[in-house]
Every structure is written in C-alpha cells, then in structure tokens.
Amino acid sequence: MKKSDKENTEEKIFNAAKKVFVRKGSDGARMQEIADEAGINKSLLHYYYRSKDKLFAAVFEFFASKFFPDIFNIFNSDDDIFIKFEKFIHAYIDMLSKNPFIPMFMLNEIKKGNASFAIKVISRAGVNIKAFEQLVEKEIKKGNIKNVNPKNLIINMLGLIIFPFISRPLFEVLIFDNNKNAVDEFLAQRKEEVSTLIINMLKPEKTLN
Amino acid sequence: MKKSDKENTEEKIFNAAKKVFVRKGSDGARMQEIADEAGINKSLLHYYYRSKDKLFAAVFEFFASKFFPDIFNIFNSDDDIFIKFEKFIHAYIDMLSKNPFIPMFMLNEIKKGNASFAIKVISRAGVNIKAFEQLVEKEIKKGNIKNVNPKNLIINMLGLIIFPFISRPLFEVLIFDNNKNAVDEFLAQRKEEVSTLIINMLKPEKTLN
DNA sequence: GTCTATAAATTGATAGAC
DNA sequence: GTCTATCAATTTATAGAC
Structure with missing residues (x-):
C-alpha cells in the first residue's frame, strides 16, 4: 500500500x-x-x-534516451540500404510526433552546457555515427548509392526530419495561419516527403548520357 | 563629450x-x-x-530583424527562379555564419511565448510567405520547376540551411570529434550542398521514359 | 509520506552620494 | 553618468509537526 x-x-x-x-x-x-x-x-x-x-x-536523461534512440540500430539490420533509410525516417518521425518538443529541449540544453552529459547518454544508447558513415561508404563502393558525403547526408536527413518540429511554433502562425490540424497533417505527411528526398539524394543516376 | x-x-x-x-x-x-x-x-x-x-x-527585436531579413526580397527580383534560390541560400548561410546562434535563440524564445512579438517584426521586415508560395505555384504552372508542395519546399530549404547551426554543439562532438575548424569548413561548404539539393528538388525531370 | 512554516540564497530594481 | 549600498521580491531548500 x-x-x-x-x-x-x-x-x-x-x-x-x-x-x-x-x-x-x-x-x-x-x-x-x-x-x-x-x-x-x-x-x-x-x-x-x-x-x-x-x-x-x-x-534530461529520460529525454536524451528518446532523442538518441535504439532506432539507429536500424542501420545494423540486413535490410536493403534504401529500406533502412525509409524505416529510420518513419520511426524517427513517429517518435517525434509523440514527443514533438524533445528536439528543441535537448538541443537548447546541450547548447547551454550539457553536451558532455548528452554524450554519455548517447554512447550508452549505442548510437554510433562512425559506423553509420562506414556503412554509407561501403554502399557507395558497392555502387548501390550515389557518391555522397556521409556527414552531409546525416545532417541533411536529421534536418529534414527534426527542423519542422523545432520551428513549429513559428511556421504554425507564419505559414499555416494558426490552423493546428493543418500542421498536424503536414507533419504526418513529412514521412513520405523526407523518405522520397533522401532516396533521391542516394539513388544512382540513370546513366543516360 | x-x-x-x-x-x-x-x-x-x-x-x-x-x-x-x-x-x-x-x-x-x-x-x-x-x-x-x-x-x-x-x-x-x-x-x-x-x-x-x-x-x-x-x-530580441535586433535578432528578429536578422533572422527574418530583407533577403526574402530576393524572391521579388526578376532573376531566373533557380538563381533566386541560389542567391537566397548563399546569402542566408552567409548571415548565419556571422551570427550562428540566432536561430536557436529566436526559435527557443518564440516557443517560450514571444511568437506574436516575432510576427510583428516579421511583417515589419516585409517577409511575405504567401507571396513566396504564389511565386512557386506560378513557376510550376509555367513548367519551369517540378510540381512541388510550396510549404514543403520552404521547410525543406530552411531546415537544410538552419539545422546545422542549431545542432552544431551536438554534432561538433558527435560527428567531428571536437575539431572546430573542420566544422567551420563543413558549414561553409553547405552553401553549395544546399543549393544543389534544392535545385535537384526543383529541376524538371529529363522526361526520358 | 505529506503538510505548514520558514530559512537561506539569489537576483532584479532603486536610493542616494559623488 | 557612474558608483555603492540596500531593498524587495522571488525561489530553492529545509525543519519540524502530523
């Protein structure tokens, strides 16, 4: 009792x-x-x-474990590389839809001096950026994806995923005239939008010339 | 004296x-x-x-006027649409390189309740999102660019531009092993990276099929 | 475990001398 | 215009009754 x-x-x-x-x-x-x-x-x-x-x-620790999730281990699976990206993007946007304020909170607190604390949580979560970069380089060599810079790829992808959530309070009024339902729909639709964009960044050219 | x-x-x-x-x-x-x-x-x-x-x-007012700059008027020029985007991206990243902490500051304060204040500054600065959307739709009709969703386009572009600055404290240690020079180079190189990405999002398909 | 009362520390703001 | 000293309000933290 x-x-x-x-x-x-x-x-x-x-x-x-x-x-x-x-x-x-x-x-x-x-x-x-x-x-x-x-x-x-x-x-x-x-x-x-x-x-x-x-x-x-x-x-902070609780949110950090969400912000740097197991999801990254999707890249350790033996799925096709394009499937990996698609799964990651969908899973991460789904998580953010349930916890839309985590990115702003985390990045702001990290900026204010909790970076080292955050890093501990990250490594504990098994997030391994180096492994991700190596995976991308391997797939480039195999000719499965275009010759992209892995660091740009990460930042592009995370920016496309995360930025809408961070900037929502602004664009909700500036672009959506305070129509919150419209914003929710917009954010849900981002899963497909971002997946398509990333795939287009990676898909080898149809060497036609 | x-x-x-x-x-x-x-x-x-x-x-x-x-x-x-x-x-x-x-x-x-x-x-x-x-x-x-x-x-x-x-x-x-x-x-x-x-x-x-x-x-x-x-x-706040000072930073707001930088965050929502005259730069948006680039879209009012009579340049080619691709040139407009390229100029905007370059100009905005240049500004952020000189004031890298403005986005985090602005978005965080807006979130905490200064949205209406921000809006006043924005409209005073002549930033007009509706006009931008109309411009994009016009260019789509003319067949100059692909049939993209203007709202997605804005968020994609701003995310690709702004997110690296917002997340720098994190990825500086996570991706760049605290090598600040490498990060500076990376951010400078983003001008070309983002320009290319946006142009690829807009360039009509080489209708080959 | 939960509450009231209060201490202790911090911090924005003012009064007043120079 | 600039400084020292101090107030007043806020807020974290603790003591002690139940």
Whole structure:
C-alpha cells in the first residue's frame, strides 16, 4: 500500500517535471509550477529528488534516451540500404510526433552546457555515427548509392526530419495561419516527403548520357 | 563629450546583452553577467534600459530583424527562379555564419511565448510567405520547376540551411570529434550542398521514359 | 509520506552620494 | 553618468509537526 503510493507520487512528480522543463527550460522552470502540475506539495519534490538540479538531470536523461534512440540500430539490420533509410525516417518521425518538443529541449540544453552529459547518454544508447558513415561508404563502393558525403547526408536527413518540429511554433502562425490540424497533417505527411528526398539524394543516376 | 560617452556605454551594454541573452536565454541570463561582460556597473543597465524585460525586448527585436531579413526580397527580383534560390541560400548561410546562434535563440524564445512579438517584426521586415508560395505555384504552372508542395519546399530549404547551426554543439562532438575548424569548413561548404539539393528538388525531370 | 512554516540564497530594481 | 549600498521580491531548500 505505502509502496505503491510512493511509486505513484514519484511518477506524478517526474511526469509533471517533464512537462514543465520542456515548456520552460531548466532556467525558466519553477519548482512550484512542477508541484502544481503534479497536484502535490512543493516540498515533496525535494523529498523525492533532493534538488532541482537532480530532478532536471533525471528528466534530461529520460529525454536524451528518446532523442538518441535504439532506432539507429536500424542501420545494423540486413535490410536493403534504401529500406533502412525509409524505416529510420518513419520511426524517427513517429517518435517525434509523440514527443514533438524533445528536439528543441535537448538541443537548447546541450547548447547551454550539457553536451558532455548528452554524450554519455548517447554512447550508452549505442548510437554510433562512425559506423553509420562506414556503412554509407561501403554502399557507395558497392555502387548501390550515389557518391555522397556521409556527414552531409546525416545532417541533411536529421534536418529534414527534426527542423519542422523545432520551428513549429513559428511556421504554425507564419505559414499555416494558426490552423493546428493543418500542421498536424503536414507533419504526418513529412514521412513520405523526407523518405522520397533522401532516396533521391542516394539513388544512382540513370546513366543516360 | 558626454554625449559620445553615453552612446558608448549604451552600446557596450547592448552588445554585452546580445552575447549573454544568446548564451543563456531570457531566463538564464543575469543582469550581473551582462554588466560584467560590458565591463560596467550593474545599475547602469537600469539607467539605460529601465528593466531586464526592456533590455531583452531590444535584443530580441535586433535578432528578429536578422533572422527574418530583407533577403526574402530576393524572391521579388526578376532573376531566373533557380538563381533566386541560389542567391537566397548563399546569402542566408552567409548571415548565419556571422551570427550562428540566432536561430536557436529566436526559435527557443518564440516557443517560450514571444511568437506574436516575432510576427510583428516579421511583417515589419516585409517577409511575405504567401507571396513566396504564389511565386512557386506560378513557376510550376509555367513548367519551369517540378510540381512541388510550396510549404514543403520552404521547410525543406530552411531546415537544410538552419539545422546545422542549431545542432552544431551536438554534432561538433558527435560527428567531428571536437575539431572546430573542420566544422567551420563543413558549414561553409553547405552553401553549395544546399543549393544543389534544392535545385535537384526543383529541376524538371529529363522526361526520358 | 505529506503538510505548514520558514530559512537561506539569489537576483532584479532603486536610493542616494559623488 | 557612474558608483555603492540596500531593498524587495522571488525561489530553492529545509525543519519540524502530523
């Protein structure tokens, strides 16, 4: 009884903290606001997490594990290279659709000085960029894809995937006249759009000349 | 004498404020840190700008005018459509190279609730997305470019341009092993990369089948 | 475990001397 | 215009009752 209650409160706090830290950032977030969001007393935050820093660290780690997901292991499968990219793009956009504010949160906090912390989480998650670059180079040699720069490819792909989520608050009003449904449709349709673009970047020329 | 001193101090404060607000955001920035950065006394900040909010507003407006620049008027010229895109991409990446932290700053502050403020600055700057969409549709009808979705085109282009700057703190260590020179070279080379990609998105198929 | 009350620290802002 | 000293408000954190 007591046990489950404890778990429950800790969970409430954690979920509330996720919301508030994402909304306001580590500096803008207030312990009182987190307590209100959780519907509990402020001092319980300290009872369970000791300090704001510790609570933030827990939230940061949670989001980091989502932002650098197992999804990267898609590239370790033995699918066709084009299928790998398509699967990755779809899976990542699906994740972001459920957690649209993660990229802004992560990149902003990393910029403010949590880069080294982030790197730990990344390596723990098994994200291996070098392996990705080698895979691309291998496929180029085999003639399966065009001779692209792997670093450009990564940045292009992640930019096409992530940027719409980061810039949503802006283009929602600037391009979509505040029509949130239209934006949701737009973002869902990005899965196909980005897949097509990346495939076109990779597909060898139909050597016709 | 007094006049030029005054201008000078105000300028010092403003420049210091730009640095600190970009580094820490509106919440994380401290008036003391701005004063230290400017090498002047803290109370002078209030003498010249009354409050932290007012100082922030000035900085925000300054960056907004850079983030939504005259550059968009490139699309009003009578250049060939491909030249327009190339000029825009080059000009915008050049600007970002000189002010690499503007996108993160702007998008983050807009997310935290300054969207309406941003919109005012945008319309004052004459940025007109609707006109851009119409231009694209016109060129499609003329058969000069492929039948692309204008909204996707904008987001693709801005993502490819802006995302590398937003994510630099991350990929600098993750992809470039902290080699800052390599990153600078990479970003400079993006002008050609993005131009090529956008042109490929727009160039009509060599209808061979 | 949860609450109230309060301490302790931080920080934006002002008063007033020069 | 610029400085020192200080206030007032906010906010994190703790003590202690239940």
